[in-house]
Amino acid sequence: MVEATSKANGGDAVATDVAAAGKARAKRGIRFRYARYVARRLLQAVPIIVVIVLINFTLIQAAPGDPVYALIGQMETTPEYIAQVREEFGLDEPLPQQFLSYIAKIATFDLGYSFRFRQDVSGLIFERVPATFLLMGTALVISSLLGIGLGVIAGRRPFGWTDNAATIFALAGFSMPVFWLGQLVLLVFALKLPWFPVQGMVSLRAPSHGWGYIASVLHHLVLPATVYGIYHLTLIFRMTRIKMMDVLVQDFITTARSKGAGERRVLFVHALPNAILPVITVIGYNFGFMLAGSVLVETVFGWPGLGRLMYEAINARDYPLLLGLFVVISLFVIIANVLTDIIYALIDPRILYR
Known part of the structure; x- marks a missing residue:
């Protein structure tokens, strides 16, 4: 009897060890698939960056005007001085040679020398990235929270008065050009009702650090972040609304309600997690679109970010700065898309097997 019991215990221990080993192999397999998936997405981004650099380089070179005259301004000069400026900035080389030289510099993270700013x-x-990321990140949070919240409310009772009101609000915010909406908001809340500052990121009288500095930055952030967030919430709202309408008629929602689950639990515990995957894709797309289109909002509100820097580079015909901005912004957009795909795969591991 004792011998039989010991054999049984030994068999259970072996079975437990086999099950644990199987789980460990499964976890290693999932980690390997995640690593391979991330590596594949990163490798796919390399040729995209090269193509983007080529397209931007070609478009900038094809633009009318000569950057040399933007550099020297209206001053009277000699042909020798113009040739010297061209040689100094490498503008006397053939275009293919300029492009290859620029690609080689990008590989070493050398984006060139700015004509206008001389650095x-x-x-x-x-230097401008933190300001842009602060504005874009805040606007993305506003657009995501408002878009998902309005989408849940509208999808709960489609074609009712709440759905119509949310749809009108979202479409109205998207239909107004961001520069016009920004100027309208400035006229009302900064000039007519002097509640917020007109332009800039921090007041001149604010402390250089500490809570006073943070409060000043947040005060300046309210208007541009709200305007940009409202402009970009429409896609998130519409996707959330459509997916919630699809999910709320599924059988598992009916089962949850029949078991006595409250409406709030049904919406946010059962329905929203099953509707959120395509919404995450739209949010990732919105981040890239916000970053690439930040010129208007940063110019209207005088926000010292990448968009304002691009506006200044365009006016000065600063080729190296424009190309550098295009490369960096494109890189951030690609990274945002890769991160979106990774988050998507974390939420839905079936993506790894496709």
Whole structure:
């Protein structure tokens, strides 16, 4: 009897070890698939960056005007001085040679030298990145929370008065050009009702650090972030609304309600997690679109970010700065798309097997 019991215990232990080993192999397999998926997405981004650089380089070179005259301004000069400026900035080389030289510099993170600001492009750009990311991140949070919230409310009772009101609000915010909406908001809330500052990121009288500095930045952030967030919430709202309408008629929702689940639990515990995957894709797309289209909102509100820097580079015909901005913004957009795909795969592991 004792021998039989010990054999049974030994068999259970072996079965437990086999099950644990199987789980460990499964976890290693999932980690390997995630790593391969991320590596594949990153490798796919390399040729995209090269093509983007080529297209931007070609478009900038095809634009009318000569950057040399933008550099020297209206001053009277000699042909020798013009030739010297061209040689100094590498503008006397053939276009294919300029492009290959630029690609080689990008590989070493050298984005060139700014004509207008007389400093390295990489340093100039990354000085402005925190301001743009602060504005874009805040606007993305506003658009995501408002878009998902309105989409849940509208999808709960489609074609009712709440759905119609939310749809009108979302479409009205998207239909108004962001520069016009920004100017309208400034006229009302900064000039007529002086509740917020007109332009800039921080007041001149604000402290250089500490809570006073943070409060000043947040005060300046309210209007541009709200305007940009309202402009970009429409896609999130419409996708959330459509998916909620699809999910709320599924059998598992009927089962949850029949078991006595409250309406709030049905919406946010059962329905929304099953409707959120395509919404995440739209949010990732919105981030890239916001970053690429930040010129207007940053110019209207005087926000010292990448968009304002691009506006200044366009006016000055600063080729190296424009190309550097295009490369960096394109890189951030690609990274945002890759992160979106990774989050999508984390939520729905079936993506790894496709």
